[in-house]
Amino acid sequence: MELKLKLEQLHQRVNGLKDQINTEEATKNAFVMPFIQILGYDIFNPTEVIPEHICDIGTKKGEKIDYVIKKNNEPILIFECKHWKENADAHNSQLHRYYHVSKARFGVLTNGTIYNFYSDLEKPNIMDEKPFLTIDIEDLKDSSIKILESFTKNEYNLENILDSAEALKYIKAIRKEFEKDIENPSDEIVKLLVSRFFDKPLTASRMATFKEYTKKALTTSINESISYRLKSALNINEKIEQSDDGKTNPVDVHPEVSKVVTTAEELEAFQIVKAILREKIPSDRISPRDTQSYFGILLDDNNRKPICRFHFNTSKKYLETFQTGKMPEKKYC
Structure with a gap:
């Protein structure tokens, strides 16, 4: 996968330069601009990749978004960038304001290593609180890279991205809740599972006991599933x-x-x-x-x-x- 290879090369570049990047501007030049270039956009064409784009917000004049990406002269992506040491999730309120006055359907908040992609799936023209896609170049996942391909210049298709964005958003939310229940099963999940085979009242002490049982059962099931899938992936039946x-x-x-x-x-x-x-x-x-x-x-x-x-x-x-x-x-x- 060409895109994955380029992102892995960018990861190596980021790791090699981090200690020398001391400002937000340096982060943009060394990390973010290469990322935009990897997506196929001409960072040297000011009509396609517009740096420091004026984005007036109400009475605030002269507000600037770091980058606006255009295709066919229409804005499709806005980028707000922070220093690589900053938390990429900590400044979405600023991107939220820019998004409101932009015609782009997607906003990206990044620190040069993590790229959070937002849209307006909940309310039109109001950026969602949570990203529907996160690209972490230090932990690249094939499923995320496949979605990222839809944002490249050659593959960009607004309808296709919107069709999958909502599914990505809620799958991510469901997975997060599931992972919480694996670590610390909630009363609701314990009651749901136990009620299928245990018909006695769940007292406080029994609930505590069944919580421990549920945690162990979920963890064991997942570990065994991983082990089995690993063997299947390696085609162990045919290997020597x-x-x-x-x-x-x-x-x-x-x-x-x-x-x-x-x-x-x-x-x-x-x-x-x-x-x-x-x-x-x-x-x-x-x-x-x-x-x-x-x-x-x-x-x-x-x-x-x-x-x-x-x-x-x-x-x-x-x-x-x-x-x-x-x-x-x-x-x-």
Whole structure:
């Protein structure tokens, strides 16, 4: 995906320059303008990307929005930018005022690393309080990048974006509430679930007990689902385990009889290593490979390119790392 590759390159640029960017203006020049350019707009064409656009608000004259993006001479996006150290969510009231007097249907509030996209899904010409799309270049998600493609110069289509914006907004809200209930189940969700199999009155003590049960049940279900999906994604049924001597040995890993168990601890460790490696390596090149004796991380899903292995099934847990031309190093936990 070309857009994703460009955003990952921008992420590397941002990380390399952060400590030298001391002002909001420098943030705009070093981080935000390249982002706009990645979307396909000509940052050197003042009729397409208009910096410091005058945006009078009532009696306030001379108010300026950082950037207005135009297509076919019509404003489609407005950008309000802050210094990269500032919270991208803390200044939406300012963007809200600019949005009200702008003809653009979308506003973007950014600190150069996080880009919050707003629209007027609740009330016409009044910007919503919550963004319907967030792009974090330090944590790029394929689903978000797919929506972002609709904002590129070549793919921009107002109707298509509006059709999906409402769904994105409410899916995000529902997911947030669901994640809250996983962490701390509400009385409502506990009552809803328990009432389907428990017909006795829910006293205060029973409610407290069932809250703990619900939390454990939801967490276990999600962890097991992640483990199963991981194995499915790796096509474990068809894969083979490569032994150290180079010979290939078929492995019976049918989900019902497999002796390979991917634990939540191994998945968490994989995510940590992946987050570290993403600074230098595109995330789609980092692949997990679970076996009976260890959980491995490979480059390009190639057994001959091991990065590290987690040995968490031993009495003393340790991490095994690999470097070209050197013997593996063990680091005990």
